Amino acid sequence: MWTRKTDEELKTENANKEKSARRTGFYTALLFFPFYIFFSKYIGTKSRMGGNTLLGPTLTWYEILKELPIILFLCILFGLSMYLYTRKFRQVSSLICDSCGKIKHYGKIKDCDCGGHFVFLDDMKWVENNETKNDNRREK
Numbered sequence: 001m002w003t004r005k006t007d008e009e010l011k012t013e014n015a016n017k018e019k020s021a022r023r024t025g026f027y028t029a030l031l032f033f034p035f036y037i038f039f040s041k042y043i044g045t046k047s048r049m050g051g052n053t054l055l056g057p058t059l060t061w062y063e064i065l066k067e068l069p070i071i072l073f074l075c076i077l078f079g080l081s082m083y084l085y086t087r088k089f090r091q092v093s094s095l096i097c098d099s100c101g102k103i104k105h106y107g108k109i110k111d112c113d114c115g116g117h118f119v120f121l122d123d124m125k126w127v128e129n130n131e132t133k134n135d136n137r138r139e140k
């Protein structure tokens, strides 16, 4: 049966989510940096300052060095948005009826046809229903 997670479990879970979102953001920024430099140096930059081609000229090492603060800024920005995206994305959750266990996408309607209420699936966990098992055994 579905049962609500304890506050302790939710706290641990949120901490883990936060940690993994931070990690995602951090590694995104970390990987974006060499990728961006490689791209600027060997492939070409995207239409810089009024250039009318999609791929502009490649940069020299000196130019890359000059643009380093901008590149770093972009990396941080990119990593940060990945971090925020990961956090937000995981918060949007499916809903589950606390009575019949029906699962649906997140929406405004919080009442189920069965009379139960929809709650966040993330707040619930599945546990084996021991009582039912025991009942079954007794019947046999």
Ligand SMILES: [Zn+2]
Binding pocket: 097, 098, 099, 100, 101, 102, 112, 113, 114, 115, 116, 117
């Ligand atoms: Zn229901």
